[in-house]
Amino acid sequence: VSQNLPTITIIGAGLGGAALAIYLGRRGFPVEVYDLRTDLRHGTFIGPSMNLGLSRRGLMALERLGLAEGALDRAIPMRGRVVHQQDGETSFQPYGGRPEHVINAIQRRDINIALVAAADALDNVRFRFGRRCLEVDKAARTAVFRDEQTGRSENVGYDVLIGADGVFSAVRAWMQRGERADYLQEFLDWGWKELRIPAGPGGSFPFERNAFHLWPRGHSLLFAHPNLDGSFTCSFVLPFEGEPGFSSLTTNDSVLRFFSREFPDLVSLIPDLTEQFCRNPVVNLVTTRTSMWHYGGSIALLGDAAHAVVPFYAQGMNAALEDCAVLDDCIERHPGDWQGAFSEYQSLRRRHTDALAELSKRNFLELSDRVRSPFLRARRFLDIGLSRLLDDRWTTLHSRVTNTCIPYADAVEMARRQDRLLAWTGGSLALLATYGLVWLLRRS
Amino acid sequence: VSQNLPTITIIGAGLGGAALAIYLGRRGFPVEVYDLRTDLRHGTFIGPSMNLGLSRRGLMALERLGLAEGALDRAIPMRGRVVHQQDGETSFQPYGGRPEHVINAIQRRDINIALVAAADALDNVRFRFGRRCLEVDKAARTAVFRDEQTGRSENVGYDVLIGADGVFSAVRAWMQRGERADYLQEFLDWGWKELRIPAGPGGSFPFERNAFHLWPRGHSLLFAHPNLDGSFTCSFVLPFEGEPGFSSLTTNDSVLRFFSREFPDLVSLIPDLTEQFCRNPVVNLVTTRTSMWHYGGSIALLGDAAHAVVPFYAQGMNAALEDCAVLDDCIERHPGDWQGAFSEYQSLRRRHTDALAELSKRNFLELSDRVRSPFLRARRFLDIGLSRLLDDRWTTLHSRVTNTCIPYADAVEMARRQDRLLAWTGGSLALLATYGLVWLLRRS
Numbered sequence: 001v002s003q004n005l006p007t008i009t010i011i012g013a014g015l016g017g018a019a020l021a022i023y024l025g026r027r028g029f030p031v032e033v034y035d036l037r038t039d040l041r042h043g044t045f046i047g048p049s050m051n052l053g054l055s056r057r058g059l060m061a062l063e064r065l066g067l068a069e070g071a072l073d074r075a076i077p078m079r080g081r082v083v084h085q086q087d088g089e090t091s092f093q094p095y096g097g098r099p100e101h102v103i104n105a106i107q108r109r110d111i112n113i114a115l116v117a118a119a120d121a122l123d124n125v126r127f128r129f130g131r132r133c134l135e136v137d138k139a140a141r142t143a144v145f146r147d148e149q150t151g152r153s154e155n156v157g158y159d160v161l162i163g164a165d166g167v168f169s170a171v172r173a174w175m176q177r178g179e180r181a182d183y184l185q186e187f188l189d190w191g192w193k194e195l196r197i198p199a200g201p202g203g204s205f206p207f208e209r210n211a212f213h214l215w216p217r218g219h220s221l222l223f224a225h226p227n228l229d230g231s232f233t234c235s236f237v238l239p240f241e242g243e244p245g246f247s248s249l250t251t252n253d254s255v256l257r258f259f260s261r262e263f264p265d266l267v268s269l270i271p272d273l274t275e276q277f278c279r280n281p282v283v284n285l286v287t288t289r290t291s292m293w294h295y296g297g298s299i300a301l302l303g304d305a306a307h308a309v310v311p312f313y314a315q316g317m318n319a320a321l322e323d324c325a326v327l328d329d330c331i332e333r334h335p336g337d338w339q340g341a342f343s344e345y346q347s348l349r350r351r352h353t354d355a356l357a358e359l360s361k362r363n364f365l366e367l368s369d370r371v372r373s374p375f376l377r378a379r380r381f382l383d384i385g386l387s388r389l390l391d392d393r394w395t396t397l398h399s400r401v402t403n404t405c406i407p408y409a410d411a412v413e414m415a416r417r418q419d420r421l422l423a424w425t426g427g428s429l430a431l432l433a434t435y436g437l438v439w440l441l442r443r444s
Numbered sequence: 445v446s447q448n449l450p451t452i453t454i455i456g457a458g459l460g461g462a463a464l465a466i467y468l469g470r471r472g473f474p475v476e477v478y479d480l481r482t483d484l485r486h487g488t489f490i491g492p493s494m495n496l497g498l499s500r501r502g503l504m505a506l507e508r509l510g511l512a513e514g515a516l517d518r519a520i521p522m523r524g525r526v527v528h529q530q531d532g533e534t535s536f537q538p539y540g541g542r543p544e545h546v547i548n549a550i551q552r553r554d555i556n557i558a559l560v561a562a563a564d565a566l567d568n569v570r571f572r573f574g575r576r577c578l579e580v581d582k583a584a585r586t587a588v589f590r591d592e593q594t595g596r597s598e599n600v601g602y603d604v605l606i607g608a609d610g611v612f613s614a615v616r617a618w619m620q621r622g623e624r625a626d627y628l629q630e631f632l633d634w635g636w637k638e639l640r641i642p643a644g645p646g647g648s649f650p651f652e653r654n655a656f657h658l659w660p661r662g663h664s665l666l667f668a669h670p671n672l673d674g675s676f677t678c679s680f681v682l683p684f685e686g687e688p689g690f691s692s693l694t695t696n697d698s699v700l701r702f703f704s705r706e707f708p709d710l711v712s713l714i715p716d717l718t719e720q721f722c723r724n725p726v727v728n729l730v731t732t733r734t735s736m737w738h739y740g741g742s743i744a745l746l747g748d749a750a751h752a753v754v755p756f757y758a759q760g761m762n763a764a765l766e767d768c769a770v771l772d773d774c775i776e777r778h779p780g781d782w783q784g785a786f787s788e789y790q791s792l793r794r795r796h797t798d799a800l801a802e803l804s805k806r807n808f809l810e811l812s813d814r815v816r817s818p819f820l821r822a823r824r825f826l827d828i829g830l831s832r833l834l835d836d837r838w839t840t841l842h843s844r845v846t847n848t849c850i851p852y853a854d855a856v857e858m859a860r861r862q863d864r865l866l867a868w869t870g871g872s873l874a875l876l877a878t879y880g881l882v883w884l885l886r887r888s
Contacts, residue, residue, distance in 0.1 A: 180631040180684070180728055187624040187735075240624070284624055291631075 005029050006159030006338075009143070011133045011171050013037075015108075016303030016320035017164030018115035022065050023328040025122040033125065034145055036132040041113055051225035051233040052111065053078070053212075053314030054104040055402045061321035064328075067118055071111055075104035076226045082211045083371055088265055092211065093371075093380055096399045097387045103212065103314060103402060105225040107233075111317075133165065136174035138295055160338055161299045164320075167288055169305035181292035188285040188310060188364070191246060192237040195222075195276050197269050199230025206269050207232065214367060217262050220244055221368040234266075235311075237285075237368065246282050285310045287357050293346040297339030300346075302327065307353035309360040312367055313401060315408075319356055322405070323349060355409035359401065394418065449473050450603030450782075453587070455577045455615050457481075459552075460747030460764035461608030462559035466509050467772040469566040477569065478589055480576040485557050495669035495677040496555065497522070497656075497758030498548040499846045505765035508772075511562055515555055519548035520670045526655045527815055532709055536655065537815075537824055540843045541831045547656065547758060547846060549669040551677075555761075577609065580618035582739055604782055605743045608764075611732055613749035625736035632729040632754060632808070635690060636681040639666075639720050641713050643674025650713050651676065658811060661706050664688055665812040678710075679755075681729075681812065690726050729754045731801050737790040741783030746771065751797035753804040756811055757845060759852075763800055766849070767793060799853035803845065838862065 008024050010017045013035035021031045054062075054075060062068040079102050080094035095101045119125045128145075134153065135144040143161065146153045163171025176183065200206045205226060207213055213232065215222040219239070224232040239245045244262075249255050252274040259267050267273060288308040294300040303320030327345045334340035370376055386394040397415035400406050406414070452468050454461045457479035465475045498506075498519060506512040523546050524538035539545045563569045572589075578597065579588040587605065590597045607615025620627065644650045649670060651657055657676065659666040663683070668676040683689045688706075693699050696718040703711050711717060732752040738744040747764030771789045778784035814820055830838040841859035844850050850858070 180730075182630045184628045184630075186626045186628075286624075 007032060008160050008162060009034070009156070009158040010162040010164055011035075011143075011169075012164035012166060012303075012305070013040075013112075013116055013127060013129070014164060014166065014303070014320075015112055015115060015317050016305075016324060017162070018112065018119050019061065019065070019321055019324045020162060020164060020302060020327065021119040021125050022067075022115065022122065023324050024331070025119060025125040026065075027328070027331070028124065031119075031122075031125040033119065033127045034131045034133060035127070035129050036148060037129065039116070039127065039129045040109065041116060051105050051227070052108050052317045053225070054106050054111070055314065055318055057315075057405050058318035058321040059104075060405050061318075061325040064325060065118065067114060070114055071106060072104060074110045074114070074228065075106040076228065077102035077104050077210055078212045078226070079210050080212070081371070082208055082213045084213060084215045084263075084265065085372075086217070086262065086264075091377075092208075093377070094384065096396075096403050097384050098403075101399060101403045102210075105212070105227070107227065108317075133170045136161065136171055136299070138175055138177075138299060141298055159298070162302055163299065163305045164302040165305055167286060167304045167308035169301065171299065172290065172301055172305050175295045175299045175301075176290070176292055179292060179295070181290060183291075184287075184289045186287045188361075189241070190237055190239050190364075191282040191284055192235045193246075193277065193280050193282050195234040195236050195270060195273070195280065197224060197232040197234060197266070198271075203230040205230050205232075214371065215263055215266075216368055216371050218369045218372075220262060222263060222266070223367065240282070249277070252278075287361060289354055289357055291350075293350065294339075294342035297337070297342065300327070300342045307350075307357065309353075309357050310364060311360070312364040313356065313360040315356055315360065315401065319353055319408075323353075352408040352410075355412050356401075359397075359408065359412065451476060452604050452606060453478070453600070453602040454606040454608055455479075455587075455613075456608035456610060456747075456749070457484075457556075457560055457571060457573070458608060458610065458747070458764075459556055459559060459761050460749075460768060461606070462556065462563050463505065463509070463765055463768045464606060464608060464746060464771065465563040465569050466511075466559065466566065467768050468775070469563060469569040470509075471772070471775070472568065475563075475566075475569040477563065477571045478575045478577060479571070479573050480592060481573065483560070483571065483573045484553065485560060495549050495671065496552050496761045497669070498550050498555070499758065499762055501759075501849050502762035502765040503548075504849050505762075505769040508769060509562065511558060514558055515550060516548060518554045518558070518672065519550040520672065521546035521548050521654055522656045522670070523654050524656070525815070526652055526657045528657060528659045528707075528709065529816075530661070530706065530708075535821075536652075537821070538828065540840075540847050541828050542847075545843060545847045546654075549656070549671070551671065552761075577614045580605065580615055580743070582619055582621075582743060585742055603742070606746055607743065607749045608746040609749055611730060611748045611752035613745065615743065616734065616745055616749050619739045619743045619745070620734070620736055623736060623739070625734060627735075628731075628733045630731045632805075633685070634681055634683050634808075635726040635728055636679045637690075637721065637724050637726050639678040639680050639714060639717070639724065641668060641676040641678060641710070642715075647674040649674050649676075658815065659707055659710070660812055660815050662813045662816075664706060666707060666710070667811065684726070693721070696722070731805060733798055733801055735794075737794065738783075738786035741781070741786065744771070744786045744789065751794075751801060753797075753801050754808060755804070756808040757800065757804040759800055759804065759845065763797055763852075767797075796852040796854075799856050800845075803841075803852065803856065 005028055007030040010021055010031060010033045013033050017033055021033050025031045054071060059068045062071055080092055083091050083093065095103060116127065120127055130148045131145040132148055133143055134146050142155050142157050144153050144155050161171065163169050163175065165171055197206055209226050213224040221237040222234055224234040226232055241247050244258055249258055255274050255277045259273060270276065286308055287310055290306065293306050302323050304316065307319070309316050309319070326348055330341040330345040330348070334344065383394070383396045387396070397411060400411035400414060401408065449472055451474040454465055454475060454477045457477050461477055465477050469475045498515060503512045506515055524536055527535050527537065539547060560571065564571055574592045575589040576592055577587055578590050586599050586601050588597050588599050605615065607613050607619065609615055641650055653670050657668040665681040666678055668678040670676055685691050688702055693702055699718050699721045700711070703717060714720065730752055731754055734750065737750050746767050748760065751763070753760050753763070770792055774785040774789040774792070778788065827838070827840045831840070841855060844855035844858060845852065
């Protein structure tokens with residue numbers, strides 16, 4: 001480790017923070033990672049979390065660290081969606097035309113532990129768990145941390161501070177204080193609750209293992225990821241208020257009645273449904289956006305701290321890991337010039353993560369309702385047919401987001417162009433057909 | 445004062461907080477008003493502030509307190525805009541078709557002192573100046589205030605807490621902590637700086653006294669309100685970055701050169717222009733919006749704390765005073781039911797203050813640039829002609845916002861309908877003319 005390199009202080013040992021610690025540790029920087037939780041390798045509960053979907057972008061960022069294979073060992077590839085109708089009928093929608101077009105179901109805990117362990121294995125990376133960031137003085141370049149065990153606070157100077165501390169980032173709040181920073185936080189009127197389908201007899205899977213399972217009901221939504229032990233982790237998504245709504249599902253009776261009506265196939269598979277329902281909290285769904293990702297060449301934000309999205313495109317983790325790879329590139333291109341590196345990082349990323357925020361909100365509608373539409377299912381088969389025929393020149397938006405590293409906003413633009421082309425072609429064919437018909441009628 | 449009425453604790457003795465103290469004091473509630481500044485009746489500097497424009501809505505709210513006449517005594521009615529072109533040419537655009545269609549220029553200090561004095565004259569209203577709200581515990585219904593002189597903190601219980609503490613409201617932040625509250629803050633890339641044109645010889649006015657003066661330059665904007673002493677208070681509005689921009693006007697030379705080119709008529713009228721320019725800070729322009737104005741029948745927000753707007757429609761103060769009148773009505777309609785009163789207050793107000801936020805942003809474009817367009821000037825004269833002809837059935841949007849108490853969103857909707865009618869009429873007339881022409885051509 002060179003004596004001349006500044007120390008990088010990272011707040012947050014989640015996926016983004018731990019991954020960046022590896023990236024920058026490998027560049028030789030001394031790295032200190034603070035996290036308010038205790039070390040999750042020692043069994044810390046890290047809160048409810050949808051099983052995560054690791055796709056191309058996240059894998060690419062892990063590959064650069066040599067960690068992709070290890071992650072895939074702990075993951076289950078999902079080849080598409082199985083849609084479960086109310087009457088028990090199921091249909092399969094593949095994620096793409098090729099075998100590598102999969103989303104990998106992985107537990108947040110597993111991948112987080114792998115990243116923390118890989119970072120901790122580097123000599124120049126040090127973790128300081130159980131320390132909450134209370135305050136950042138951006139002018140003095142100091143931060144106050146409270147030891148959550150002793151209650152004692154400590155004032156620590158920093159050279160470069162990275163806020164990887166999640167959607168309600170303390171670093172962001174302190175950095176933006178008094179600054180001209182646009183900020184939006186926007187909640188869905190829906191929340192979600194984790195439920196668990198236990199493994200079948202002898203660790204068997206109660207459903208098709210290599211798929212994402214979806215129960216779209218319009219006014220509610222349930223989806224499930226497979227786990228290695230044969231169980232499935234479900235996310236049950238419902239409005240807070242109204243009928244149905246979490247506010248009206250308050251008794252065992254009402255919960256059972258609701259599930260028997262909407263998800264009859266699940267009731268027998270989750271014997272302790274009502275207990276789980278009572279025990280597990282309802283979690284908010286929030287999108288945030290901000291115009292100020294960095295400050296004075298000394299602070300930058302990463303992942304949810306810069307751009308939280310709702311989880312319906314399964315891209316939150318992938319975007320955070322991609323942030324690390326892009327930031328690492330920018331630091332390489334601007335040696336010693338942190339202001340330049342952070343500026344380029346924000347200008348490369350922000351427009352794409354803003355696009356992802358929109359995509360993720362839109363996909364909520366698709367998953368909860370539109371996925372059932374026969375028109376959309378026909379379109380999906382048309383797209384897959386065209387993509388097999390035209391190879392990579394024709395790809396769905398979902399596939400570009402999931403199976404490629406094309407920046408999000410560019411993927412959206414390509415999809416827009418494809419839709420226009422399809423509309424033109426369709427329109428032209430319809431016109432031709434009409435002319436043909438008129439010509440035929442005249443001849444007869 | 446009845447022993448059974450809860451105490452109302454108001455944070456912020458600005459325009460909204462002081463006016464609400466009078467409204468609720470007159471209803472018999474014990475009222476305590478905390479403000480972090482010292483009493484501005486003793487000469488406290490209250491920061492740069494555009495001279496305010498008091499129009500119908502604000503006047504209506506003051507009339508209900510018997511304070512409108514007193515306010516008008518300290519105000520100068522402005523009958524319209526005088527637009528100053530770069531070559532010195534001026535043109536006048538009236539605010540409406542009637543003598544009472546004016547905006548009253550008034551100093552923030554004057555109206556704030558009048559409101560505080562009127563509140564303080566009530567036996568059951570008490571002011572506690574120099575106390576900063578550090579923390580609100582909404583579950584325990586307590587707030588921590590720090591005495592800014594002694595530095596000592598005090599924990600105070602409250603029954604009902606009103607956050608009238610401005611755009612970066614501490615009450616809002618504490619109330620929304622952990623809640624599902626949407627929040628947007630959005631800055632313009634422009635800032636503004638106060639400048640002062642001194643009175644002419646013997647307290648005479650250097651310009652037409654009863655008008656709002658405007659120097660629209662597209663890439664910059666300056667406007668001025670008359671003061672009672674013959675001086676004018678100017679707001680100079682400019683982008684932060686770029687050319688021209690505040691970041692490039694850093695030397696006396698560059699300031700003088702810029703003003704000589706863009707506002708040659710002002711250079712001789714402000715002898716200490718460069719001193720003023722160096723001394724006065726650049727102030728941000730921010731819009732905020734939030735979905736959560738109240739909590740648990742014990743906290744509500746008012747004025748900028750709930751909805752800050754950019755000042756280009758001169759409606760910030762008027763909207764805050766209108767908030768007080770609406771909240772007072774709601775409290776009257778729901779005696780003892782604060783949850784009900786606050787819910788109705790938000791549902792009556794929010795959509796209109798959201799509409800005002802959009803109007804205020806749009807009017808920035810009009811003032812800085814479009815006001816010069818010959819088309820818009822023609823349209824303004826057409827509107828004024830139609831409004832004279834059709835009386836109140838035809839009114840401009842600006843006039844509905846300024847000269848009436850029609851809720852903002854309704855005023856916008858009426859303007860939209862009027863525009864459609866005009867487009868239809870114009871379109872029909874054009875069609876008729878074309879048919880007429882064709883008919884004539886055929887005959888000849």
